[in-house]
Amino acid sequence: MGPVSEDDLIARWFAPIAGPAALGLKDDAACLTPPAGQDLIITKDALVAGVHFFAEDAAASIARKALRVNVSDLAAKGAQPAGFLLALALPVETQASWLAEFARALGEDAKLWHIPLMGGDTVKTPGPLMVSITALGFVPQGQMVARTSVQPGDAIYVSGTIGDAALGLQLRLNPERFATLSDEARAHLAQRYLEPQPRLALASVLRAHASGGMDVSDGLVGDLTKMMTASGVSAQINLDLVPLSEAARAAIAADESLLETALTGGDDYELLVSIRPDQAGAFEAAAARAGIRVAQIGHALAGQGASQFTRSGHAISFERGSFSHF
Amino acid sequence: MGPVSEDDLIARWFAPIAGPAALGLKDDAACLTPPAGQDLIITKDALVAGVHFFAEDAAASIARKALRVNVSDLAAKGAQPAGFLLALALPVETQASWLAEFARALGEDAKLWHIPLMGGDTVKTPGPLMVSITALGFVPQGQMVARTSVQPGDAIYVSGTIGDAALGLQLRLNPERFATLSDEARAHLAQRYLEPQPRLALASVLRAHASGGMDVSDGLVGDLTKMMTASGVSAQINLDLVPLSEAARAAIAADESLLETALTGGDDYELLVSIRPDQAGAFEAAAARAGIRVAQIGHALAGQGASQFTRSGHAISFERGSFSHF
Numbered sequence: 001m002g003p004v005s006e007d008d009l010i011a012r013w014f015a016p017i018a019g020p021a022a023l024g025l026k027d028d029a030a031c032l033t034p035p036a037g038q039d040l041i042i043t044k045d046a047l048v049a050g051v052h053f054f055a056e057d058a059a060a061s062i063a064r065k066a067l068r069v070n071v072s073d074l075a076a077k078g079a080q081p082a083g084f085l086l087a088l089a090l091p092v093e094t095q096a097s098w099l100a101e102f103a104r105a106l107g108e109d110a111k112l113w114h115i116p117l118m119g120g121d122t123v124k125t126p127g128p129l130m131v132s133i134t135a136l137g138f139v140p141q142g143q144m145v146a147r148t149s150v151q152p153g154d155a156i157y158v159s160g161t162i163g164d165a166a167l168g169l170q171l172r173l174n175p176e177r178f179a180t181l182s183d184e185a186r187a188h189l190a191q192r193y194l195e196p197q198p199r200l201a202l203a204s205v206l207r208a209h210a211s212g213g214m215d216v217s218d219g220l221v222g223d224l225t226k227m228m229t230a231s232g233v234s235a236q237i238n239l240d241l242v243p244l245s246e247a248a249r250a251a252i253a254a255d256e257s258l259l260e261t262a263l264t265g266g267d268d269y270e271l272l273v274s275i276r277p278d279q280a281g282a283f284e285a286a287a288a289r290a291g292i293r294v295a296q297i298g299h300a301l302a303g304q305g306a307s308q309f310t311r312s313g314h315a316i317s318f319e320r321g322s323f324s325h326f
Numbered sequence: 327m328g329p330v331s332e333d334d335l336i337a338r339w340f341a342p343i344a345g346p347a348a349l350g351l352k353d354d355a356a357c358l359t360p361p362a363g364q365d366l367i368i369t370k371d372a373l374v375a376g377v378h379f380f381a382e383d384a385a386a387s388i389a390r391k392a393l394r395v396n397v398s399d400l401a402a403k404g405a406q407p408a409g410f411l412l413a414l415a416l417p418v419e420t421q422a423s424w425l426a427e428f429a430r431a432l433g434e435d436a437k438l439w440h441i442p443l444m445g446g447d448t449v450k451t452p453g454p455l456m457v458s459i460t461a462l463g464f465v466p467q468g469q470m471v472a473r474t475s476v477q478p479g480d481a482i483y484v485s486g487t488i489g490d491a492a493l494g495l496q497l498r499l500n501p502e503r504f505a506t507l508s509d510e511a512r513a514h515l516a517q518r519y520l521e522p523q524p525r526l527a528l529a530s531v532l533r534a535h536a537s538g539g540m541d542v543s544d545g546l547v548g549d550l551t552k553m554m555t556a557s558g559v560s561a562q563i564n565l566d567l568v569p570l571s572e573a574a575r576a577a578i579a580a581d582e583s584l585l586e587t588a589l590t591g592g593d594d595y596e597l598l599v600s601i602r603p604d605q606a607g608a609f610e611a612a613a614a615r616a617g618i619r620v621a622q623i624g625h626a627l628a629g630q631g632a633s634q635f636t637r638s639g640h641a642i643s644f645e646r647g648s649f650s651h652f
Contacts, residue, residue, distance in 0.1 A: 007552070026556045027473045028399040028540055029369035031465075034360035042444060043355035044460060046413040048451045073354040087372040087413070087458040118368060125374045127453015132413040134370060134460040139357075147353045214354055226333070230352045 006122050013099055014086075017107030019116020021083050030118035032082065038138040040082075043073035049128035053194075054172065059098045060105030061194045062131065067106060069217065070135035071113045072198035072269040076215040078145040078207035079137030081115035081200070087132040089125040113200060143207050145273070150212035150231035152302035154274035157283070157294045159199045161245040162220050166265020167258060168193025180254045185247035192245075196269035201290040206273060209283035213273040219264040221309070221318050223272055228300065228307050231274075235307040237298035239263065239316060264318055274300055332448050339425055340412075343433030345442020347409050356444035358408065364464040366408075369399035375454035379520075380498065385424045386431030387520045388457065393432060395543065396461035397439045398524035398595040402541040404471040404533035405463030407441035407526070413458040415451040439526060469533050471599070476538035476557035478628035480600035483609070483620045485525045487571040488546050492591020493584060494519025506580045511573035518571075522595035527616040532599060535609035539599040545590040547635070547644050549598055554626065554633050557600075561633040563624035565589065565642060590644055600626055 015025045021032045034040060047066050049055040057065075067084065074081050086106070090099070110117055115135060139145075150156075168189035171178045178186055198215075206213050212231060216223045220242065228235050242263065244252070252259045273294075275283045280296070287294040309316045341351045347358045360366060373392050375381040383391075393410065400407050412432070416425070436443055441461060465471075476482075494515035497504045504512055524541075532539050538557060542549045546568065554561050570578070570588065578585045599620075601609045606622070613620040635642045 023472070023474070027403075029367045029403050029405070029470075031403075031470045032366045032368065033467060034364075034366055036362065038360075040358045040360055040366065041355045042358065042411060042460075042462070044411040044413050044446050046415060046447045046449050046458065048415055048449055048453070050452055051450060077353070077355045077357075079355070085368060085370040085460055087370050089372060089374055089456055120370050121372045121458070123372050123374055124377060125453060125456065126376055127374070127451060127456075130415055130451065130453075130456055130458075132372065132447070132456075132458040134368075134411055136368070141359060144355075144357045146349070148349070 009122055013103035014117065017103060017110060017117050019083055019118060021116065021118045025119060030085065035138060037141050039141050039144060041074060041077045041079040041137045041139055041144060042134065043070055044132065044134040045069045045073065046130060046132035048130045055128060057194060059102040063102045063106040064109050064195045066131040066133050067109050068196045068198045069269060070133045071115060071200055072196060072215040074135055074137040075198050075200045075203045076145065076213050076271055077139065078143060078203050079139045080203060081113055082136045082138055083116045083118035084133050084135040085118055086120035088122045089130040090122065091129055092124055092126065139207060145206045145210050145213040147212060147214045147227050148230045150227060150233050150274040150300050151276065152233050152300050154211050154276055154300040155280050155296050156235055156237065156298045156300060157273050157275060157296050158216065158243065159202060159271040159292050159294050161243045161248065162268055162270060163248045163262025163265060164189050164192035164245050165267035166261050167248055167251050169265065169267065170261055177255055178251055181247065181250050185250050188245060188247040193267055196267065198269055199271045199292055202271055202287060202292055205283065205286040205290055209275055209279045209286060210273040211276050213271055216268040216270045216272050218266045220268065221264045225307055227272060232304055233300045234303055234305045235298055235300050237307060237309045239309055239311040241295060241297045243293065243295040260318065335448055339429035340443065343429055343436060343443050345409055345444060347442065347444045351445060356411065361464060363467050365467050365470060367400060367403045367405040367463045367465055367470060368460065369396055370458065370460040371395045371399065372456060372458040374456045381454060383520060385428040389428045389432040390435050390521045392457040392459050393435050394522045394524045395595060396459045397441060397526055398522060398541040400461055400463040401524050401526045401529045402471065402539050402597055403465065404469060404529050405465045406529060407439055408462045408464055409442045409444035410459050410461040411444055412446035414448045415456040416448065417455055418450055418452065465533060471532045471536050471539040473538060473540045473553050474556045476553060476559050476600040476626050477602065478559050478626050480537050480602055480626040481606050481622050482561055482563065482624045482626060483599050483601060483622050484542065484546065484569065485528060485597040485618050485620050487569045487574065488594055488596060489574050489588020489591060490515050490518035490571050491522065491593035492587050493574055493577050495591065495593065496587055503581055504577055507573065507576050511576050514571060514573040519593055522593065524595055525597045525618055528597055528613060528618055531609065531612040531616055535601055535605045535612060536599040537602050539597055542594040542596045542598050544592045546594065547590045551633055553598060558630055559626045560629055560631045561624050561626050563633060563635045565635055565637040567621060567623045569619065569621040586644065
């Protein structure tokens with residue numbers, strides 16, 4: 001990149017996309033006046049090239065993914081975004097053109113999700129690119145949607161479709177397994193891996209109707225198990241009800257072992273929520289008004305036993321509960 | 327480290343040191359109710375092995391440094407710490423014993439600085455260890471001490487002593503330059519590089535008396551220039567007044583070129599503050615009560631010209647204004 005100071009880099013690429021709390025990125029810290037009666041929700045996700053994305057992915061896609069996985073966490077908690085801080089560890093060989101594109105896409109995406117850049121830190125690294133984002137949001141006091149509050153009898157829902165991103169990753173790694181798919185189907189899966197779509201439009205719906213929730217980032221089966229365990233319950237899940245895209249259906253029809261990939265792979269960034277039975281109708285109607293598809297896949301049971309998964313009426317067990325980055 | 331999941335890692339090492347806002351680190355996000363009438367101050371600093379510390383440094387020292395550079399930013403803004411989030415990118419070869427020691431020291435230090443762990447993310451990396459911390463604090467509304475509000479005529483002060491850490495780094499890199507120093511002096515310099523001492527005891531003093539402030543992380547000369555530029559003023563600095571430790575004096579006496587290292591090197595984590603002339607006495611008295619030495623080194627001038635540095639009555643210029651990690 002040549003001899004560019006951190007200050008120049010900030011002034012050139014990041015100050016133009018910063019929000020008012022960033023104070024022009026001229027200070028050591030951001031300053032935000034919390035709205036009265038709101039709780040602050042804070043989340044932090046780090047992404048490393050070669051682990052969470054491919055180093056050769058477009059700078060714009062990396063920027064969007066890094067921001068959106070954090071927006072997804074806010075959405076799952078029912079929070080409205082307030083801002084984010086960016087830590088960027090740049091390999092020494094980073095090109096100015098890469099950084100320009102990263103910042104441009106990040107600024108656009110920050111507008112799209114109403115989450116202004118508030119500050120951060122830029123450092124060089126002898127290792128791979130790493131993007132660590134801390135996102136802040138607000139919920140009315142006491143209304144955070146927790147992972148720990150699923151109740152026995154609650155209906156379990158997921159948003160959107162499950163497995164596309166995990167299949168998109170497989171497509172990158174083993175394209176021959178997807179040879180029979182249409183170009184359109186392949187593009188759909190690849191894009192879902194590359195750039196998640198956080199379900200922020202459901203944040204207020206979750207606050208109004210959900211007893212518990214989290215985003216599905218490490219695979220549906222594993223994350224569901226996590227949420228049930230954290231709530232001291234278990235679940236009965238009918239895998240026939242798990243919503244799959246046409247592209248995912250086509251991939252699984254061609255290679256049935258990809259069903260497990262879809263159900264246990266990561267990077268969905270869909271929402272997994274529990275809804276008291278008397279709220280189910282109102283929840284479905286509100287989600288429809290928000291324009292996001294939701295599907296009931298089962299319900300919560302009393303007791304901390306293992307969650308049960310069935311397919312075509314038969315019990316299913318999974319070798320690997322979830323994708324773990326460890 | 328063997329096959330340990332991120333959840334196991336969090337439960338084993340980080341949940342025990344987490345504060346209440348972390349919700350047992352069982353959720354996607356932390357939840358904090360902001361106190362009424364306070365502004366939220368947020369800062370984020372990332373440290374990379376081989377850039378900001380030595381990979382072979384003790385895990386405890388790396389933990390303390392990563393936390394303290396963020397506490398130092400809060401102190402400079404006049405903020406009281408509220409909590410922090412940790413993103414940890416661990417090389418695959420990381421040992422469990424390393425992680426145990428890192429978490430133990432981090433937990434102890436979090437207690438020392440009253441800044442509980444609230445959440446974060448742990449990922450693996452094929453590259454060097456990276457620690458990115460986001461620290462949150464509060465100040466009474468409108469009272470953040472800004473970098474941009476130095477006024478002409480203000481007295482410029484620094485806390486503690488300047489240059490020890492930069493000399494400590496030189497000592498690590500070129501020990502032969504410090505051959506004439508006592509063991510005690512060498513240990514002092516090394517320790518100041520390894521583990522900064524954030525001047526948190528001055529946070530409330532700054533709120534009460536400072537017109538502007540920042541922490542000195544990239545070298546006194548460069549950071550002073552930054553603060554003056556951000557405030558639209560310049561400064562007249564008498565380098566004879568810059569407080570140096572006995573160890574730093576001994577090092578400079580043996581090798582005069584180390585003076586520039588001391589004045590332009592990084593990692594001081596002292597506070598650089600501007601004080602209206604009518605507040606100087608009260609500021610000095612309050613700092614003395616807080617047990618932290620402060621020294622006036624010059625004053626701010628109207629106009630955006632280059633800041634002037636003198637030594638023994640002669641003007642001095644610096645080749646490199648500051649240490650930059652780029």
